[in-house]
Amino acid sequence: MLTIIDKYILKRYLATFAVMLLLFIPIGIVIDVSEKINKMLENKVPFIDVAIYYYHFTVYFANMLFPIFLFLSVIWFTSKLANNTEIIAILSSGISFTRFLRPYLIGASIISVFVLLMGFFIVPASSEGFNNFRYTYLRTGGMQDMMGDNTDVYRQISDNEFIYVNSFNTETKTAFNFSLEKFKKDKLEYKITASRIKWNPKDSTYTMYDYTKRIVGVEGDKIEKAPEKKAVFNFDLEDLTPVVYIAETLSLGKLNAFIDKEKSRGSSNINVYLVVLYKKFSIPVSAFILTVIAVAVSSMKRRGGMGVNLAIGIALAFAFVFFDKIFGVLAEKSSIPAMLAVWLPNIAFGILAIYLLRNAKR
Structure with a gap:
């Protein structure tokens, strides 16, 4: 049963995350338009194709940067709670820090399920639409120019x-x-x-x-x-x-069937497909890890205020995305098992989350 405090925190959690998306996605679209407007005008791209492209761009962009958006939104509103001494009041009423964390984990569960379903069904279609538009209108050499040596x-x-x-x-x-x-x-x-x-x-x-x-x-x-x-x-x-292109555009069922077929053929590119598959599950799990880290970092009232918390949060968020990309590439290009490489950032930051949570409880 959710208490008034649970509902209050959960509402702030989901609302701040939604606002963060609504703030950053238009910025991403404006930057993308400014980079591509000359090509679009030169190729006389129909307006309907541009509108469809930016729908796909929004889904693709939001899915790619989802960990950063989530992390910053939790840091932001939790820091405000701490600065307003609301967290001190909540914990002084006899609620443990673990109990205080519950609405955050409920919010992370809601977002994780949403991101999981998007990764299974919506993101593959948007990835295909996003890449098709770029190949058709924005690249002089079409597919060959886009894919380079990997064509x-x-x-x-x-x-x-x-x-x-x-x-x-x-x-x-x-x-x-x-x-x-x-x-x-x-x-x-x-x-x-x-x-x-x-x-x-x-x-x-x-x-x-x-x-x-x-x-x-x-x-x-x-x-x-x-x-x-x-x-x-x-x-x-x-x-x-091309290898990456087809893997990114397949829904979960089709991707599993495709991987089984490639395994039976003894494909040397199997790790590329497995990285795409495992990331569909690892990215939603990161919502819990990043939420715990964000709460542990921002729940204390600091002398520097929200700025310090945001600086720490941005550094950690970009570190997570950086390691996620690095290990993904390592799995594709080396003999490192794909599952280990994909889940290693979650494991490392999960250990960090436990350490920070224990300190925050003290």
């Missing part, structure tokens, strides 16, 4: 088949510089190449342009050529897209 996609689609594409256009569903190699007992059986390959959703086929097939024979190779050729392949459209 090249190699896939093992079966025990003896491998595909490669240089780049992929998400709007036209077209891949460029396509090749497929099939081996038999470690020897090349045939190789198919095409300058581009386009997906046909109506009949689930692919159309290859500047098609060439080289069949390796004992006495000599046989070569087939055609300016255009339709075919059915046993790989999915997602297999042609």
